[in-house]
Amino acid sequence: MNFRKLLKWIPTLAIMILLFALSAQSYEEQNLQPEIERKVTHTSASEWLDGISFTYAGREISAESLGTAGFIEFFIRKGAHFSVYGLLGLFVAFALNSGRRGRDFGWTVVISFLYACSDELHQTFMPDRTGLVEDVMLDTTGAAFGALVMLLIWRIVERRKAKARCD
Numbered sequence: 001m002n003f004r005k006l007l008k009w010i011p012t013l014a015i016m017i018l019l020f021a022l023s024a025q026s027y028e029e030q031n032l033q034p035e036i037e038r039k040v041t042h043t044s045a046s047e048w049l050d051g052i053s054f055t056y057a058g059r060e061i062s063a064e065s066l067g068t069a070g071f072i073e074f075f076i077r078k079g080a081h082f083s084v085y086g087l088l089g090l091f092v093a094f095a096l097n098s099g100r101r102g103r104d105f106g107w108t109v110v111i112s113f114l115y116a117c118s119d120e121l122h123q124t125f126m127p128d129r130t131g132l133v134e135d136v137m138l139d140t141t142g143a144a145f146g147a148l149v150m151l152l153i154w155r156i157v158e159r160r161k162a163k164a165r166c167d
Contacts, residue, residue, distance in 0.1 A: 005095075008094060008095040008097070009095045011094070011095075012088065012091040012092050012094075015084065015087055015088045015091055016088070016115060018084070019084060019115070020119070020122065023119050023123045023126065023129070024122070024126060025126070026126060026127040026128050026129065027127075027128035027129055028127075028128060030077075031073075032069075032073045032076060032077075033067075033069040033070055033073050034069075036068075036069040036072050036073055036076075037069045040068065040069065040072065045063075045068045045072070046063060046068055049062075049063040049068060049071055049072075050063065052071075053065075056074075056078075056134060057132045057133075057134045057135075061074055078138060081135055081138050081139055081142060082138055082139075082141065082142035082145070083142065084142070085116065085138075085139040085140070085141075085142035085143045085146065086142040086143065086145050086149070087146055088112055088115065088142075088143050088146065089108050089109070089112050089142065089143030089145065089146025089147040089149075089150070090146035090147065090149055090150045091146075092107075092108040092111050092112060092143070092147070093105065093108040093146070093147040093150035093151065094150055096108060097154075101151055101154065104147075104151075105144075105147050105148070105151060108143065108144075108146075108147040108150075109140065109143060109144050109147065112139065112140055112143030112144075112147075113136070113139075113140045113143070116135070116136045116139035116140055116143070117136055119139070120132060120133075120135055
């Protein structure tokens with residue numbers, strides 16, 4: 001493997017290091033609820049969120065069960081899972097870039113899934129943290145989305161190059 005190909009893995013490694021560092025924090029260090037409490041007026045948010053309820057990892061998720069700030073924090077945290085793993089998927093696909101798009105996509109999902117599993121396992125050793133299968137599924141979905149974005153970028157670039165050759 002040449003040096004240029006190794007450089008393509010730097011963004012992937014940076015995301016993995018970031019994820020590991022975040023997983024090493026206790027829930028209290030990551031708690032967003034005090035800040036949400038300061039920013040959100042409860043009457044308007046409570047009315048808007050009233051009646052929304054679902055189950056995630058065997059727990060009821062609603063403003064009633066978690067409080068308004070806890071409910072909003074749930075979506076922020078899960079959105080962060082999806083987004084950061086989306087970046088991971090994009091960067092893994094970019095680093096792989098073998099030209100065989102289906103294979104690159106498949107390996108991206110496998111690598112991201114395995115990292116998500118290790119990340120959730122790591123969390124089980126941290127204070128006030130748990131590892132959830134549902135988070136692995138969410139992370140993997142985010143990574144697959146990121147890989148699809150990379151595939152779309154490649155397609156656009158390839159079409160522009162083909163058009164430029166024809167002009």
